[in-house]
């Protein structure tokens with residue numbers, strides 16, 4: 001009998017439309033998902049799972065939130081795409097700026113990849129320089145110059161870099177170890193006037209979740225300012241998820257509490273949450289830089305479906321629902337789940353560490369201390385994670401199928417869902433210990 005997986009593999013390369021959806025990192029065959037609601041996804045056979053993928057970030061409210069669904073239905077009934085500016089695009093951009101002050105101007109695009117690609121082009125156009133610095137293990141989408149040492153999807157499938165990226169393109173990308181202050185300072189000393197930008201995830205979340213060492217983001221900001229380079233902070237994953245003002249907001253609040261002037265990104269990219277599950281992303285930042293974009297300036301960027309009215313309706317409805325109360329619930333779920341899992345593993349003598357940045361977290365398998373650099377992350381016991389993944393899947397919990405991913409919780413992950421996950425972890429730990 002032809003299975004769904006056979007049928008998918010016969011038409012979609014690898015049976016998927018994005019590599020992390022395949023189960024290369026854990027083995028076995030993914031089940032097709034039929035629907036999702038709240039904290040749950042349901043597969044084609046009607047099996048329900050507590051979902052810890054959350055569409056890889058967007059589903060912070062839980063799936064199919066009625067207010068968001070209604071906004072989408074209403075928008076769709078008024079036309080699927082205009083190809084001209086509509087009021088909600090302005091409202092969504094204002095909503096972003098209202099929560100994230102460095103986003104003085106906002107350009108909506110459809111994917112995080114487009115956002116970071118545009119930010120790089122903008123930095124190069126504004127500075128007239130070619131080189132960019134990125135950090136090993138951090139993922140910024142799949143545009144050529146950023147597909148170097150690029151984190152989870154590639155680490156999971158064992159592809160160090162992508163074929164098809166020319167040496168010429170890669171040559172302008174300087175890759176440094178995340179958190180290595182000396183390497184960063186040295187790179188600026190060596191290439192200072194050639195560096196257009198440093199791009200970094202506000203907190204890395206594509207090699208597991210890593211809290212940046214104290215002062216590292218500030219050092220990037222200072223070096224960029226001193227050398228006339230652009231600091232691009234990628235908040236596609238962390239934005240409006242790690243906290244109400246992304247991970248930048250977490251550090252800003254800590255700085256303010258300590259009486260220190262917060263550092264500021266020059267450009268910032270968003271995605272995931274700002275589309276509420278629909279294709280919306282954004283590049284934003286300092287007005288003088290953003291106004292280098294066409295039609296005001298010489299840096300070209302465009303999109304037939306950019307600011308699509310139906311997608312923007314989902315994003316706007318989602319953002320408007322993101323109250324302090326939602327963030328408190330997400331934080332509580334994250335705390336209860338990460339703390340609960342860690343306690344069970346500790347009791348069973350299973351070596352692990354929890355990486356945390358704001359409300360985001362992930363588990364590191366076989367490591368006693370939460371790592372910072374990718375070379376340490378890569379020492380994880382991925383075989384142990386694969387056993388864990390399958391045990392939890394059999395027990396009705398859908399984890400990201402990779403040891404390098406965050407566990408995504410939502411405001412809908414309440415006591416019952418957390419207990420179901422912890423019961424599954426307990427049962428697995430008993431067999432593993």
Ligand SMILES: Cc1ncc(COP(=O)(O)O)c(C=O)c1O
Nearest residue numbers: 111112113139140141234236237
């Ligand atoms: C930090 C970061 N930047 C950029 C991207 C790319 O976004 P997209 O998949 O929407 O192209 C991702 C996707 O996971 C991401 O996590």
